Amino acid sequence: MKRDxxxxxxxxxxxxxxxxxxxGESSITSKGKLWEEDQDAGDMDELMAVLGYxxxxxxxxxxxxxxxQLDMAMGTAQEDGISHLxxxxxxxxxxxxxxxxxxxxxxxxxxxLPNSDSNSSKPQQHQQIVSSNQSQVxxxxxxxxxxxxxxxxxxPQPKRIKTSMExxxxxxxxxxxxxxxxxxxxxEAGVRLVHTLMACAEAxxxxxxxxxxxxxKHIGLLAASQAGAMRKVATYFAEALARRxxxxxxxxSLHPSYTDMLQMHFYETCPYLKFxxxxxxxxxxxxxxxxNRVHVIDFGLKQGMQWPALMQELALRPGGPPVxxxxxxxxxxxxxxxxxxxxxxxxxxxxxxxxxxxEFRGFMVNSLADLExxxxxIRPPEVETLAVNSIFELHRLLARAGxxxxxxxxxxxxxxxxxxxxxxxxxxxxxxxVDRFTEALHYYSSLFDSLEVSGVVPPSSQDLxxxxxxxxxxxxxxxxxxxxxRVERHExxxxxxxxxxxxxxxxxxxxxxxxxxxxxxxxxFAGGDGYRVEENDGCLTLGWHTRPLIATSAWQVAATx
Amino acid sequence: MVQNHxxxxxxxxxxxxxxxxxxxxxxxxxxxxxxxxxxxxVAASVCRLWCTIxxxxxxxxxxxxxxxxxxxxxxxxVVLALGGYKRLYMGCVRPVRSRLGRVRRASWARDEVQLxxxxxxxxxxxxxxxxxxxxxxxxxxxxPSSLMFLCKPMNV
Numbered sequence: 001m002k003r004d005x006x007x008x009x010x011x012x013x014x015x016x017x018x019x020x021x022x023x024g025e026s027s028i029t030s031k032g033k034l035w036e037e038d039q040d041a042g043d044m045d046e047l048m049a050v051l052g053y054x055x056x057x058x059x060x061x062x063x064x065x066x067x068x069q070l071d072m073a074m075g076t077a078q079e080d081g082i083s084h085l086x087x088x089x090x091x092x093x094x095x096x097x098x099x100x101x102x103x104x105x106x107x108x109x110x111x112x113l114p115n116s117d118s119n120s121s122k123p124q125q126h127q128q129i130v131s132s133n134q135s136q137v138x139x140x141x142x143x144x145x146x147x148x149x150x151x152x153x154x155x156p157q158p159k160r161i162k163t164s165m166e167x168x169x170x171x172x173x174x175x176x177x178x179x180x181x182x183x184x185x186x187x188e189a190g191v192r193l194v195h196t197l198m199a200c201a202e203a204x205x206x207x208x209x210x211x212x213x214x215x216x217k218h219i220g221l222l223a224a225s226q227a228g229a230m231r232k233v234a235t236y237f238a239e240a241l242a243r244r245x246x247x248x249x250x251x252x253s254l255h256p257s258y259t260d261m262l263q264m265h266f267y268e269t270c271p272y273l274k275f276x277x278x279x280x281x282x283x284x285x286x287x288x289x290x291x292n293r294v295h296v297i298d299f300g301l302k303q304g305m306q307w308p309a310l311m312q313e314l315a316l317r318p319g320g321p322p323v324x325x326x327x328x329x330x331x332x333x334x335x336x337x338x339x340x341x342x343x344x345x346x347x348x349x350x351x352x353x354x355x356x357x358x359e360f361r362g363f364m365v366n367s368l369a370d371l372e373x374x375x376x377x378i379r380p381p382e383v384e385t386l387a388v389n390s391i392f393e394l395h396r397l398l399a400r401a402g403x404x405x406x407x408x409x410x411x412x413x414x415x416x417x418x419x420x421x422x423x424x425x426x427x428x429x430x431x432x433x434v435d436r437f438t439e440a441l442h443y444y445s446s447l448f449d450s451l452e453v454s455g456v457v458p459p460s461s462q463d464l465x466x467x468x469x470x471x472x473x474x475x476x477x478x479x480x481x482x483x484x485x486r487v488e489r490h491e492x493x494x495x496x497x498x499x500x501x502x503x504x505x506x507x508x509x510x511x512x513x514x515x516x517x518x519x520x521x522x523x524x525f526a527g528g529d530g531y532r533v534e535e536n537d538g539c540l541t542l543g544w545h546t547r548p549l550i551a552t553s554a555w556q557v558a559a560t561x
Numbered sequence: 562m563v564q565n566h567x568x569x570x571x572x573x574x575x576x577x578x579x580x581x582x583x584x585x586x587x588x589x590x591x592x593x594x595x596x597x598x599x600x601x602x603v604a605a606s607v608c609r610l611w612c613t614i615x616x617x618x619x620x621x622x623x624x625x626x627x628x629x630x631x632x633x634x635x636x637x638x639v640v641l642a643l644g645g646y647k648r649l650y651m652g653c654v655r656p657v658r659s660r661l662g663r664v665r666r667a668s669w670a671r672d673e674v675q676l677x678x679x680x681x682x683x684x685x686x687x688x689x690x691x692x693x694x695x696x697x698x699x700x701x702x703x704x705p706s707s708l709m710f711l712c713k714p715m716n717v
Contacts, residue, residue: 278679305683312682313675315639346689353642354682355635520669520676524660 055097066101069191073105193222193234194441200241201437209245216242229448236472237441240479248480256331257339260302262473265466267305270451271525272550275518275533275542276391277306279552280420282514284387285313287418291385293323297376297414299368299390301328304343306391308350315354324351325359325384327376332364340364368393369403371410378414386416394496395423398489408503412557418508419555421500424490425541425548428478440478443490443549447471450544453530493539493551505555509538514552518542583610590614594623598655621646625654625677628670640678643685652684653677 055063196219203212216238223234242248267273288294294314298306307326314321326347330340340362351358365371378386388411397403411419426443430436451467477488491499497507515535522531522542532543541548582589593604593614601624605615614620618641625646626632640649654677661673 305686308682308686309679312639312679316633316635316678318633320635346686349689350682350686353685354639355642516669516672517676520657520661520672524657 059098063098063101066098066105069188070101070104189222189225190230193219193226193230196222197234197237197241197441198434198438201434204241204244205433212241212245216245229445229452232468233441233445233448236444236468236475237437237479239472240476243476243480255335256333259470259473260339262466262470264303264305265463266470269463269467271522271531272542273305273391274521275540276422276550276552277309278521279510279514279518279540280389280391280422280554281306281310281313282517283418283420283508283510283552283554284310284389286511286513287387287508288314288322288385291322293325293379293384295325295327295379295384295386297327297329297386297388297416299329299388300393301330301340301343301362304328304347306389307347311347311351311356311358312354315356321356323357323359326361328360328362329368329371330362330364332366338362367400367403368397369400369406371407373410373413376414381415381417386414388414388416388419390420391422392424394421395429395489395491396487398429398491399484399487404499405503408500408505412504415557417556419505419557420552421496421555422550422552423493423496425493425543425551426490427492427495429489429491437479440475442547444471444475446544446547447549450530450549493536493541493548493553496551496553500553500555501558504558504560506558507538508554508556510535510540510552510554514540583608586610586614590617590620594620598624598650616647618646621650625650625674629674630671632674636678640681643681649677649681653681 196215200212200215200219203209203215219234219238219241223231223238226234263273284296296307296310298304311321311324314324326344328340328344333339344360344362348358348360361377363371363375394404394407397407424443426439428436428440428443430439448468448471451464451471474488477486478490481487500507515533518533518540522533525531530544532545532548534541534543534548536548536551539551539553541551543549589611593601593611596604601615601620605612622637622640640646643649654674657673657677657680661669
């Protein structure tokens, strides 16, 4: 008898709804891979029979999935006592693997009172029986789904076989939980949802568009069964996948004032932008400590929300405020309005109110790479101290070859005293689509989860919806676009660090003042407990629970020997 | 609380004249200066004189900097320009202090005020509005507030 050494998803038995169907797929390494599929066998799988298990070939995938769930449930229920499974549960006919696993799962859902001894062949953890926590059916499962995902993304558990699907994460948490993890139907649907999303991404990468199309529709159904953040994330990702499948990209380009508005809502509902502004401002302030004339170049002025706080701190500086010059960079406006000038006027009004001498210039460019230092009227360092500030702008340059290098070398010729960069802490720029998709799924799940908690009450208010829309556009860009259209090319702090170092910048450590201010700011937000400010070798990151989401770093031009 | 006993002028019982706090506004101010926010608001409902005094911005200045060493004089002009101490206190300092009360450390008192000042300035800037779309909002929307997050109830 010929044995086919294929991955479980490579075969086409029935009931493989949860994995992509194309052959030659080698990246899925779930536990199923250990069970070799034999298509010629009759009802029972031959190899399993050798081991003493009777499993129908057609049931293999199902059993595999159930084993995974069981593993997860046991792994997370460690503290809570599942030893009743070892001692108290009756298992009939364990060689019938399918029904045995099913009965284990239902046991976990509804643990039966101790009866007779069991005959289980699965290794048990020997824990104390904690009598207080019995079967409490968990209705609030969406948060479990999501807290797990950031945890796994940040600290992948080594004992699990690393899968590109990362399905294990969906129904367990890496944090020690004192409540029993019980699988309820919608949680299982949540597992399926992530499975299906990943499978769809795989299919898209394989260019198996028919399958991808079917899966995308399935995602919609599954997403409807979820609540809260998980549903929203799944919906946005499904939409992005659909766009990619049908080739309906790029997205309609919106008027910049509309995207600015979305960002304003995002600014108000959650602390990410405020964190970015406050930490950058602190670094800039410290660089400006001894100067009487200062100049800031802002690579993305938008509504200028960063600068009032800086101006206020400059105004109250002991010794009086310096002369403050601001150069704001922004995109061209389709209707030829001068949005930059309007913002400049507002800032000028504020400056006059608080007694700071202020000058403003605006530059509209299509891309930062179009900037020439000569245009910016840079004055020599002895006369004026320069700071360059970029909040979520640099990653866009990675879409075109040479863009980032040109901008960084332009910055160097400007000789700033400090360069502050805030970027998303994620790798959404991998050339492999599935990797990018997985990373983005984890990242935006954390982000949406944090919005859910810290958002305006009631959750369906306009601000929350707008903030989610703002993020949804990013998701769409990461997933559906390619080439120069794909501008949301986020990279991790480590990647930026090495890029900055090779470009001739040395890190300037953000001080404890920045950390303190950031911590205070975070404590003000509802859901403040979930946010974490962390110091990372001189940079500050803001994250949701265990997952860092944005990172602020400061740089100066490296001294040349 | 000081009670107002209005002694009749005609009475001549040979006692000392009763002390009428409203005759001594400077003392009244000194007393009201030391009240906490809630008491000050209650005091504002006592009578017209107290109301006028309690709404005076300098009392709120004391509240803002109560636990902090006196700020440089430049702060006053800035705060007044941005809307005054009462607004600063009610809008920023009070919610900041109450939120941070859970995690407060003694050394944070000054930083709390500084953070409040920054948020206050941002709020002023947002309220400037003006122009059709320059404040980043669609026309017809309710006025923005970056301090909204401070007004929302916290799930403690």
